[in-house]
Amino acid sequence: MVILVMTVVLGLSFDFTNGFHDSANAMATSIATGALKPRVAVGISAVANLVGAFLSLSVAATIAKGIVDQNSVTVEVVFAGLAGGIAWNVATWYLGIPSSSSHALIGGVIGATLVNAGRHAVIWQGVASKVFIPAIFAPIIAAAVAALATWLAYRTTTKVVDQVKATGFRWGQAGTATLVSLAHGTNDAQKTMGVLTLALVANHNIAPDATTPDWVIISCAIAISAGTYIGGWRIIRTLGKGLIEIESPQGFAAEATSAAVILSSSHYGIPLSTTQVCSGSVVGAGLGRGQPVRWSVFGRMVVTWVVTLPAAAAVGALTFAVIRWIGGDAGAIVMSIVLGIFCGGIYLLSRKSAVNPDNVNDEWDDKGGASHEPAYDSAA
């Protein structure tokens, strides 16, 4: 019972990290162009995520489906998978790099499953088709579409007065960014709902064909919304200021592209990462304007995307091994404390170069863009 409670707590914590990690996806460009004030942007995104979490309540498709053998999934596996996802989310947040929370969670579950049931319990074809191939194509598709959209936006409005152009595209940005947030809430909040449901089924608390309990739906929706409102300012800064010097027509084109690609992939059932789509869109917006892109920053993102699954898998595997070695409940308590210390340490480290709503739009410097005076308010 203790391990189940801790798994639920870990699940909601993962959802929270997912929220602040991914708030950049929808709002980074709107904040960078001044379309929305930073706090207003994350506030709108939080509400849209909350609404999105309730918008479609069919949570049948769990995160592990088609990735690992469902019979090998135990509460301990879910716990370890979530630990891997949280550790990776927090580490990449500190580095200010947008990476896929879904891939981190999948990696954690795969690592734990490998230790629990061996490599035959992992459906490698599912890993390839649901993680690796979409990871390659998501940013390429998004960049290509965004480049065309950006070119069109500038080409069409050459004779429009600058003031009208800037204001008009900023309004457009606010709308499309909200749409992306809504789609994000539907996808990512339900992902955690699915994982927690899986844990409840594995622990025989609910039947395998039971619907997701209301308390899971409500708590997951609140957790991702709260995380989004905290605002992952480090990642917002990288995506908004680090890749290109973005203007409002580019921001609108990037957000419209992200919305169109995410919604069409959702419609056709191809799991493209929101993070990778949004990052690709921003790069495409730069290319469509013929603007220099900071490829070193994008290169760091790509390396992180490649490393995400194995790194989270390593943490998941280690966590599961320790739980098994120490024993169920005690092992879960020990690993929760270790994870708490890790996250706390990262948070304290981040205070040395805090990024917050006040300095999120400062000029980018190539050392990582967080070289401003430390701020000690509610920065995240």
Added chain:
Amino acid sequence: MGILAASSSTQWVDWADMGKILLVGIVGAALMVFIYSLGLVCLSWSGYAHTADDGDHPRNLLGLILGCLCLLIVVGAAVYGVYIIFNKH
């Protein structure tokens, strides 16, 4: 090893669906951006969107109507997007 073994015997991804995403993405985003931009062009032409700092612009009701129509189409597309989200499962 597992991934390599899988790659030799199975289809990794539905290329047709990937192509559809690219097509729908291009058409959807490009149309949305184009129509919205057209709306701004019409609004700018109408003179209603200008501030006093932009100088004297004659008011043109047709431009205003066309501009608002374009923006409404984009809003309609966004609402359709919400409909897709709602029905995705």
